[in-house]
Amino acid sequence: MPSIRALQLLADRQVTVTEREPPAPPSDGEVQLRVHVVGLNHIDVWGYRGMAFAKRQYPLTVAAEAACEVVSVGSGVSGLQPGDRVVPYGALTCGTCRFCTRGQDNLCENVRGVRGFHIDGFAQDLTNHPARLLAKIPPSVSLRDAACVSVAYATVEHMLFDNAHLEPGEWILVHAGGSGIGSIAIRIAKSLGCTVITTVGSADKAAKAKALGADHVINYREDRFEGIVRKLTGKKGVDVVFEHTGADTWAGSLLSMRRGGRLVTCGATSGPSGSINLMQLFQQQYRIIGSFGSPLSALARALDRIAAGVTPVIDTVFGLADFQAGIERLESRNVFGKLLIEL
Known part of the structure; x- marks a missing residue:
């Protein structure tokens, strides 16, 4: 053979x-x-x-x-x-x-x-x-x-819907919009009619993220993203933060959330350690959700979403x-x- x-x-x-x-x-x-x-x-x-x-x-x-x-x-x-x-x-x-x-x-x-x-x-x-x-x-x-699908798209499917329960019309901050999962998250959120803010690290990626449908693109190397997010949302903050970069963005992500906002995280590419103000956590009623991989059912849902045009x-x-x-x-x-x- x-x-x-x-x-x-x-x-x-x-x-x-x-x-x-x-x-x-x-x-x-x-x-x-x-x-x-x-x-x-x-x-x-x-x-x-x-x-x-x-x-x-x-x-x-x-x-x-x-x-x-x-x-x-x-x-x-x-x-x-x-x-x-x-x-x-x-x-x-x-x-x-x-x-x-x-x-x-x-x-x-x-x-x-x-x-x-x-x-x-x-x-x-x-x-x-x-x-x-x-x-x-x-x-x-x-x-x-x-x-x-099985690692990237299904991970996003699980994060956004099983964990963050993203709803049509909400505001979402997607970190690293040029990454495999970040770019998928932008496309899925836009397909629901959400307002998408994303962070990227270069002018070239900013242009691509904008072409992908992101409503607001922030170059994190040039600006403090949390300040811009607060301005864009009238100081309210976003409903959902799609976090997977870790230490470098953790504190700013918490400051970017509205009262009762949800942060879902699946990664720590910039480092695994971050601190949190417990009074901020309970007074603002944040929900912080760890997400790893996906259930098998998310693969079928992801494939159906791709078939519907969200590639x-x-x-x-x-x-x-x-x-x-x-x-x-x-x-x-x-x-x-x-x-x-x-x-």
Whole structure:
């Protein structure tokens, strides 16, 4: 049987395309997938740097996010057949704990790891995956757009609706509007008729964010964003802050919120530590919500939203051998939207 290609991390910051044996036929409850496109995310940067927060073995096939096609199905699988296009959920959850059974998969008590981070990921020609952890791609959604779903788009879906409960017509501050999740958040919020304020780090990104639909764009390198937000909102503040940058923006984000406002955060790329004035917290009745990943249901919702026309922003599509260039581009922040690798 011919070998398959796999993009593997050999050690911290050492990645190469290797040849490996193809997977065995899918077992009970599994399907075999042909991987077409994978997405790059900050979780890939962390893994590339060796920040896995758990034991793992090298070589490790990378990539936690993908769009695939079903090649074959194992016994006990229904509702899927060869040729179906699917998005796999990257966390290998148990499916039986109290959280999994009530649809909170990202709180699974017995998760076996995240693909591409703790265990082999999707940057390979063929792979097996549990059939229950797949979402079908609607016919009108491209594989490239679908490859943005399981980590980036679904994370935003979960943050905005399951956690922040964003409503039409509200004001929202989206940090790092040029990032993969920031650009998606702008598009989703605008599709609801929200007023969107976003922060970016350059004039070029400011122009792109404006073209994307942001109502107000603030270059955080030139202005204190919280002061401008207060002016724009008549000193009231925004209803929702979409936070994922961490230490550098934390204090300003709190000052940007209206009384009873909601802050939802999923990241800390500028540092993990921030302080909070407890009197400010309870007097202003803020709601601060941590958000990590998404439940499986968010993948289907994200795909439906893309099918309705709220597509992700794609910056660059690389080849399989250009993973390191993609990671370096992501690390440099010289990106607007999502980075993809096409197999």
